[in-house]
Amino acid sequence: xxxxxxxxxxxxxxxxxxxxxxxxxxxxxxxxxxxxxxxxxxxxxxxxxxxxxxxxxxxxxxxxxxxxxxxxxxxxxxxxxxxxxxxxxxxxxxxxxxxxxxxxxxxxxxxxxxxxxxxxxxxxxxxxxxxxxxxxxxxxxxxxxxxxxxxx
Ligand SMILES: CC(C)(COP(=O)(O)OP(=O)(O)OC[C@H]1O[C@@H](n2cnc3c(N)ncnc32)[C@H](O)[C@@H]1OP(=O)(O)O)[C@@H](O)C(=O)NCCC(=O)NCCS
Numbered sequence: 001x002x003x004x005x006x007x008x009x010x011x012x013x014x015x016x017x018x019x020x021x022x023x024x025x026x027x028x029x030x031x032x033x034x035x036x037x038x039x040x041x042x043x044x045x046x047x048x049x050x051x052x053x054x055x056x057x058x059x060x061x062x063x064x065x066x067x068x069x070x071x072x073x074x075x076x077x078x079x080x081x082x083x084x085x086x087x088x089x090x091x092x093x094x095x096x097x098x099x100x101x102x103x104x105x106x107x108x109x110x111x112x113x114x115x116x117x118x119x120x121x122x123x124x125x126x127x128x129x130x131x132x133x134x135x136x137x138x139x140x141x142x143x144x145x146x147x148x149x150x151x152x
Contacts, residue, residue: 002055002063002101002106003055003056003057004052004053004054004055004106004107005052005053005055006050006051006052007044007051007052008044009039009041011053011062012038012039014065015028015039015051015053015065016029016037016038016039017062018053018065018093019065019067019091019093021093022091022093026067026090027040027043027067027069027090027091028040028043028049028067028091048070048072048073049068049070050066050068050069050070050087050114050115051065051066051067052066052067052107052110052111052114053065054098054103054107062095063094063095063098063103064093064094064095064098064103064104064107065092065093066089066091066107066108066110067090067091067092068088068089068091068123069087069088070085070087070115070118071086071088072085084119084120085118085119085120085121086115086120086121086123086124087111087112087114087118087122087123088123088124088125088126089108089123089124089125092104092108092125092128094107104133105133105136105137108137109137111123112152115152116152120152121151121152122151122152123139123149123150123152124147124148124149125139125148125149126146126147126148127146127147128148131148137150
């Protein structure tokens with residue numbers, strides 16, 4: 001049984017390992033002045049951001065991770081768009097040896113719960129190489145942007 005929880009700074013090495021190989025750099029991974037990959041601690045702590053890890057409760061090994069944010073993070077304090085907030089799931093990765101065990105779907109579901117708790121009305125996911133996975137999670141593909149959306 002896999003446990004899904006919010007990532008902490010103690011998960012830094014595991015997050016770098018799980019997320020670093022995604023084709024697009026994760027929004028919580030950055031390069032240190034020394035040139036090493038590290039986690040953006042501000043985003044890890046920021047309430048508008050959600051970084052989740054899927055953990056094997058016995059070994060404590062991180063099996064996967066999901067990173068996203070509440071769209072209000074990118075709105076300035078004074079400029080309210082007037083549209084209901086949405087959540088964007090930016091990065092999702094499951095270690096290859098743990099694929100097809102439901103961990104990815106559990107991470108997406110936990111992200112949706114976080115988004116709902118913040119009052120977001122929709123989750124959006126941009127692209128990704130496995131559309132069948134998102135469709136199985138209940139997302140609808142929007143053309144022509146290759147975006148997947150689900151109303152909460
Ligand atoms: C995409 C990814 C997150 C899916 O995670 P996962 O834990 O393997 O997925 P799940 O086991 O929760 O799959 C749920 C359902 O999605 C569908 N699905 C998942 N992977 C699939 C694949 N490769 N082909 C077709 N359908 C797939 C299946 O219907 C699956 O249910 P089933 O196994 O009972 O048939 C994982 O494969 C991954 O990390 N891939 C590499 C990185 C990536 O592509 N990230 C997403 C874009 S940033």
